[in-house]
Amino acid sequence: MKRLLQIREAGTFALLVVVVLAAYLKDHRFLEPASINNILLWVPLLLVVGMGQMMVIVTRGIDVSVGSMLGFAGIVVGMLFKSHPDLNIYLGLAIGCGVGLALGLINGGLIALAKVPPIIATLGTLSAYRGFVFIVSKGDQVDGNYLPDGLTDWSMTGPLHLGGVTVPWLLVYAAVVALAVGAFLKYTVTGRNVFALGSNPDAAALRGIPVKRVLMIVYGVTGALSGIAGVLYASRYGFVNPGSVGQGFELTVIAAVVIGGTNVFGGSGSVLGVVLGSLLLACVSVALAVLGIAATWQLLVYGFVILLALILDGSLQRWMASRTEAA
Amino acid sequence: MDGLAHGGRLKKIWSRPEIVPAILLLIAFYAGAKQSPFFLDARYLFDATSLYVETGLVALGMTLIIISGNIDLSVGSSVALVGCVVAKLMASGVPVPVACLAGLALGSLLGLANGLLVARLRLPSFLVTLSTMALYRGVAQVLLDTSSVPLPESFVGVDKFHVAKTPIPAPLLVLLVTALIVGLVLHRTVFGRWVFALGTNESASVYSGVPTARVKVLIFTITGLLAGFGGLFIDSRLAYARFDLANGMELDAITAVVLGGASIAGGQGTIGGTVIALFLVATVKTGMGLANVKAEYQLAVIGTLLILSVIVTNVIKSRSSRRA
Numbered sequence: 001m002k003r004l005l006q007i008r009e010a011g012t013f014a015l016l017v018v019v020v021l022a023a024y025l026k027d028h029r030f031l032e033p034a035s036i037n038n039i040l041l042w043v044p045l046l047l048v049v050g051m052g053q054m055m056v057i058v059t060r061g062i063d064v065s066v067g068s069m070l071g072f073a074g075i076v077v078g079m080l081f082k083s084h085p086d087l088n089i090y091l092g093l094a095i096g097c098g099v100g101l102a103l104g105l106i107n108g109g110l111i112a113l114a115k116v117p118p119i120i121a122t123l124g125t126l127s128a129y130r131g132f133v134f135i136v137s138k139g140d141q142v143d144g145n146y147l148p149d150g151l152t153d154w155s156m157t158g159p160l161h162l163g164g165v166t167v168p169w170l171l172v173y174a175a176v177v178a179l180a181v182g183a184f185l186k187y188t189v190t191g192r193n194v195f196a197l198g199s200n201p202d203a204a205a206l207r208g209i210p211v212k213r214v215l216m217i218v219y220g221v222t223g224a225l226s227g228i229a230g231v232l233y234a235s236r237y238g239f240v241n242p243g244s245v246g247q248g249f250e251l252t253v254i255a256a257v258v259i260g261g262t263n264v265f266g267g268s269g270s271v272l273g274v275v276l277g278s279l280l281l282a283c284v285s286v287a288l289a290v291l292g293i294a295a296t297w298q299l300l301v302y303g304f305v306i307l308l309a310l311i312l313d314g315s316l317q318r319w320m321a322s323r324t325e326a327a
Numbered sequence: 328m329d330g331l332a333h334g335g336r337l338k339k340i341w342s343r344p345e346i347v348p349a350i351l352l353l354i355a356f357y358a359g360a361k362q363s364p365f366f367l368d369a370r371y372l373f374d375a376t377s378l379y380v381e382t383g384l385v386a387l388g389m390t391l392i393i394i395s396g397n398i399d400l401s402v403g404s405s406v407a408l409v410g411c412v413v414a415k416l417m418a419s420g421v422p423v424p425v426a427c428l429a430g431l432a433l434g435s436l437l438g439l440a441n442g443l444l445v446a447r448l449r450l451p452s453f454l455v456t457l458s459t460m461a462l463y464r465g466v467a468q469v470l471l472d473t474s475s476v477p478l479p480e481s482f483v484g485v486d487k488f489h490v491a492k493t494p495i496p497a498p499l500l501v502l503l504v505t506a507l508i509v510g511l512v513l514h515r516t517v518f519g520r521w522v523f524a525l526g527t528n529e530s531a532s533v534y535s536g537v538p539t540a541r542v543k544v545l546i547f548t549i550t551g552l553l554a555g556f557g558g559l560f561i562d563s564r565l566a567y568a569r570f571d572l573a574n575g576m577e578l579d580a581i582t583a584v585v586l587g588g589a590s591i592a593g594g595q596g597t598i599g600g601t602v603i604a605l606f607l608v609a610t611v612k613t614g615m616g617l618a619n620v621k622a623e624y625q626l627a628v629i630g631t632l633l634i635l636s637v638i639v640t641n642v643i644k645s646r647s648s649r650r651a
Contacts, residue, residue, distance in 0.1 A: 062453060116637045117591055119398060119453040120581070124634035127578060131627020139621075251461050264454050296472050300465025306458035307444075314448035 004316060005268050008261030011312070012276040015259075019280060023287035030290045033164030038289075040167060041155055041236055042282035044174035045070075046256045048229045049249070050274040051181040052104075052222030053257045058198040059218055060266030061118035065107060066226045066253055068129035070246035073099040074230030075133050078142035078240035081151070089150045096231035097224050103129060104223015105216065112215035126250070137242040144238040154235040170232055177225065182271040190217060198266035248299075255302045256281045258309040265317065281305070344588025344597060347639070348604040351586075355607055359614035366617060373494045377486035377564060379609040380498035381406055381557035381573060383602070386580040387509045388438075388550025390601045393584050394513070395546055396526040396593025397445060397452035402554050403576030404463035405437045409558025411467040414476040414568030423482050431555040437463060438551015442544035460577070468570040475567045485563040498560055503602075505553070510598035522546060526593025575626065582633040583608050590644070591637055608632075 023030040049066050056063045073096040080095065081087055103125070110121040144152070153169070160167040185191040193214045197204045205211050226246075234240050260277025262269030284305070288297060359366040366372070385402040392399050413430040417423060437459070444455045488497040513519040521542045524532035533539050557576075562568055587604035589596025608629065615625050 062457075064457070110634060110638075114638045115641050116634060119400075120585070120591055120637055121634060123400075123578060123581070124630040127575075127626040127630030128634075131624050131630070134621065134623040135627075251457075254457065258454075264451065294472070296468050297465070299461050300469055303458050303460070303462030303465050306454070307462060310444070310450050310454055310458060311448060314444075314450050318448075 004263070004320060005261055005270060005273070007316065008263075008312070009270065009273050009276060012260055012273060012280060016276060016280045016283065019283050019287060023283065023291065027290055030287060035286055035290055036165050037168075039279075039282045039286045040165070040171055042285055043278050044168070044170040044232055045229050045236065045249075046253060046278035046281060047174040047275065048177050048225050048232065049222075049253045050257050050260070050278055051178055051271065052218075052225040053253050054260070054262050054269045054271075054274045055181070055185070055194055055218045056118070056222055057254075057257060057262050057264065058194055058266055058269045059215060060198055060201065061111065061215075061218075062254070063107065063118065063122045063219065063222050064250045064254075065103075065122040065125040065129055066222065067246035067249035068126050068133065069100050069103045069223050069226035070230040070233060070249060071133045071242070072103060072129050072136070072230070073097075073227035074233050074240045074245045075137045075142065075242055077231050078147065078234050079137065081148060081234075082142055082146040085146070085148070087148075089148055092151070093228060093231045096227040098227065100227015100230065101220055101224040104220040104226070107223065108216040108219030111219060112212040130247075133242045133245070139242055141242065142234075142240040147234055147238060147240075151231075151235045152238050154232070170235060173228075173232065177228065178271050178275060181221075185271070190214060194218060195267060198268070200267075251299075251302045251306070252281060255305045255309075258313070259305050264310055264313045344595070345600040345603050347588065348586050348600060348607050352603060352607040352610060355610045355614065359610060359617070362614055363617040366614065370494045372613075373499065374486070374496055375613045376499045376502075376606075376609060377496050379579075379605060379612075380486075380502045381561045382576055382579045382583070382608075383502045383605045384505060384553045384557045384560070385550065385576060386583045386601050386605055387506055387598065388546070388553040389580045389584045390587070390589060390596055390598055391509070391513060391522055391546040392452070392550055393581070393589045393591060394526045394593060394596040395522050395543065396529065397543070397546075398456065398581070398591075399441065399547065399550055400453065400456040400577045401437070401441060401459040401463055402550065402557075402580055403573040404460045404467070405434055405551055405554035406557040406561060406573040406576060407570060408437065408463045408467040409434045409555045410562045410568045410572045411471050411476070411570060413558060413562055414478050415470060417479050417482065418476050423479065427559055430559055431552060434555020434558060435548050435552045438548040438554065439544065441551070442547030445547065446540040446543040464570065467572075471568065471570045473570075475569045477567045478562050482563055483566040485560060498564070501556075501560075505556075506598055506602050509549075513598055518542070518545075523594055526590075526595070528594075578626070578629055578633065579608055579612075582629055582636070585633060585640070586636045588640070590640060 029035060049070065053063060053066060076099050077092045077096045081092060107122055107125055110116045111118050155168050155170050158166045158168040159172060185194060193209045196209055197211060197214050230246065233245060256277040257274055258264055259280060260273035262273060284301060285298065288301065385406065389399060389402065409430045412433055413426050416426040416429060441456055441459055444450055445452045486496050486498050489495060490497065490500055513522060521537045524537050525539055525542055529539060561572055583605040584596065584601050585591055586607060587596065587600030589600065612625060615628065
């Protein structure tokens with residue numbers, strides 16, 4: 001399993017190099033500061049939500065409601081900033097996280113306690129939570145002038161400047177989340193249980209792993225991270241529109257996570273893989289824009305990327321199986 | 328196990344999976360009739376069914392797929408892609424019958440691709456069809472961008488035809504006939520037994536000689552073909568094609584199948600249940616439409632309905648297994 005993951009991570013890295021080189025050779029503007037800044041702004045949202053999605057896929061599940069959870073937290077926090085202009089932005093971030101956690105726990109309850117299959121549960125909440133977004137906001141957008149400057153600064157300033165490139169605070173926060181999730185998976189019992197559960201759910205239950213609790217935690221954390229991403233979204237885009245906030249984001253995230261080497265059959269995945277996958281998808285998206293390929297291609301590219309990762313995983317799996325049989 | 332025949336003793340009827348959606352349908356009807364006087368106008372009601380014929384065709388295929396223990400999220404995108412390609416073909420002068428056949432072939436091909444990926448590479452169907460859901464609609468989007476392509480007048484308006492001297496629109500008749508055929512295949516043939524066997528216990532069915540891979544490929548292809556028909560109907564009904572046709576259709580179709588008593592874990596379900604539940608979904612949506620409920624709220628209601636129906640089925644199942 002570990003070898004497989006390393007092969008997949010190396011593959012993602014190679015693909016990343018190919019994409020960057022191809023885009024650069026086609027148009028040198030791809031590696032100019034403006035484009036790099038753009039890539040660095042793409043990564044944080046993907047990375048934060050991708051951390052949760054990776055854990056979910058490791059447990060053999062899926063969460064397609066992340067875009068709607070992001071949207072709900074984003075609109076709630078946006079409206080709070082509108083009604084309470086002097087709300088502390090870190091408190092806003094915490095509220096977004098809490099709102100997301102609540103929604104994620106609902107998903108977890110449906111899946112772990114009510115035994116609804118993850119794809120059905122989160123397909124249902126994808127629509128239900130999006131409905132909540134419209135109910136809460138009455139369909140109104142939160143305009144940029146209601147968002148505090150401190151919040152939008154997260155995407156425009158940062159601790160590190162190299163030439164014209166700024167490493168935004170958004171990326172710093174995303175990196176903190178990634179490190180925290182990495183430590184959780186590596187050093188805590190619950191974290192190890194996530195992998196045990198994904199490798200063999202029946203054995204995990206027999207060995208006394210609290211399956212229900214692990215699932216609640218995984219889906220709850222994914223909700224909380226989507227909620228954080230909702231606040232980061234407000235910072236990055238400078239407004240929150242109930243129709244577009246997080247709409248379709250689940251596809252981008254799942255693409256980043258599975259192309260980053262998370263095994264679609266469950267049981268393995270890594271923080272590094274998701275980082276590489278997010279970077280790859282960010283580069284692809286920015287490259288499409290720089291090369292003048294219209295946004296119309298985006299959906300096709302995401303679909304193709306996920307399919308590619310699936311076929312790769314499926315073939316690798318069969319190849320490994322045939323090797324162990326021969327040995 | 329037969330969803331089409333009737334009769335038998337009262338007790339037998341009560342234990343049938345169709346009973347829950349049938350009762351809900353009556354309740355929804357009553358609520359709808361109280362809500363708006365238009366609701367009980369037979370002609371209006373029958374014509375309203377035309378809006379759900381594409382969803383219905385797709386739901387028939389989805390019933391087979393869910394009974395086999397799989398799922399197909401790409402149906403809405405397949406309908407859209409077929410709709411767009413057929414419209415493009417007709418707009419560029421291809422004769423109507425040829426374009427229709429090409430559309431059906433394309434639909435089958437899209438389903439075949441899903442089936443091969445699921446059966447040959449043994450990939451989880453929810454991930455395969457999640458990616459083709461994006462891919463198929465992505466291709467449609469690249470083909471048409473944001474433009475809408477009009478369809479030739481001779482092809483438009485299938486929903487305006489009615490069966491002679493009745494208020495039954497032609498698409499509804501097509502749906503019911505197709506349901507009868509799929510129902511017979513599922514409940515009266517060896518192939519149908521194989522679909523149930525696959526969903527009940529896949530490894531056991533392999534050992535008992537069921538050609539599992541072929542069955543899987545076939546049910547996805549059938550669903551693709553039905554999506555192809557859906558693409559033709561939606562084109563004819565709307566008179567234009569856009570890449571965002573049939574957006575979210577998979578949710579309605581899956582909801583209808585699960586509400587109709589199919590077990591999402593596989594091995595259980597009837598075509599009759601799906602048809603009744605389809606009318607339930609259609610009634611609820613029509614009622615909400617008449618009550619001016621916004622599209623986003625309707626989506627939320629259907630999503631909640633889906634989850635509730637799975638939970639209710641789970642509860643009933645665990646209760647009856649405890650008693651046994």
